[in-house]
Amino acid sequence: MxxxxxxxxxxxxxxxxxxxxxxxxxxxxxxxGVSKNRIDNDPAFARTRENGSEFGMAAASGKLLRRSILDLMVDAKDNLVTSRLTQVMMKVKNADTTSPRGQRNVAVGIASPMGQLALKGFNFNIRAIMSSVLLSDIALTTATGEVVISDFTPDQNLDIPQGATHVSFSSGFLNLDFATGDKDLQLSPVSNLPIDNTTTTLTLTPAGVPVGTGSELFFLKVAFFQEVNGIQYALNNGAFNALQILEVL
Incomplete structure (x- = not known):
């Protein structure tokens, strides 16, 4: 220097x-700096190669999950969701206690309780955390993916963004095989409500049980709209919409 x-x-x-x-x-x-050729071949960089390989597989698993739920995530995500989900997938990968270093992966880790716990509760929009947006208890039936929100009053049980006049709820039941990439997403009909003091019980039932032998993931989405002259428009391009993984099995 x-x-x-x-x-x-x-x-x-x-x-x-x-x-x-x-x-x-x-x-x-x-x-x-160290040359790429040395990193790829020098025994001294074996750990570096192993870490890089596992990071790549975790990032690919995150991409697979995101692409599996595009219909839900398209208007309920933040700008850092890719990196945040990769970080979580690294934790899921670490739950793989059988594969050798450099080959630990999400497909094995997600089968363990520790791996499932790492992914459970993930919020795809950090600006809209589900527990802050929806102030109600959520009941999930994992056999069917049905989500029930009892005694729900929009004016009382939501953190309402300025300008919102309506809110929509939907749920998703995903079967995803992280090893093969096979996926099947079943969505519930969208339930749209005016934001007022009317109390109701919301029941969101996916169209069916997804097929496959992969991991089962359950989602809940809350989206806000503003009605103008009888037409509902997405509020601020979905900046306040929440999407969360409720459970992983």
């Missing part, structure tokens, strides 16, 4: 030199 003495203050990379501003002023250093 050397100090740059010049009237011209440079920041960035030029050939093999990197210019940057530090506590002591503008500094310059040669480009460093």
């Amino acid at each position: 050397a100090k740059l003495k010049s009237l011209i203050k440079i920041e960035g990379t030029l050939d093999d030199l990197t210019f940057y501003k530090g506590k002591e002023g503008f500094l310059v250093r040669t480009k460093g």
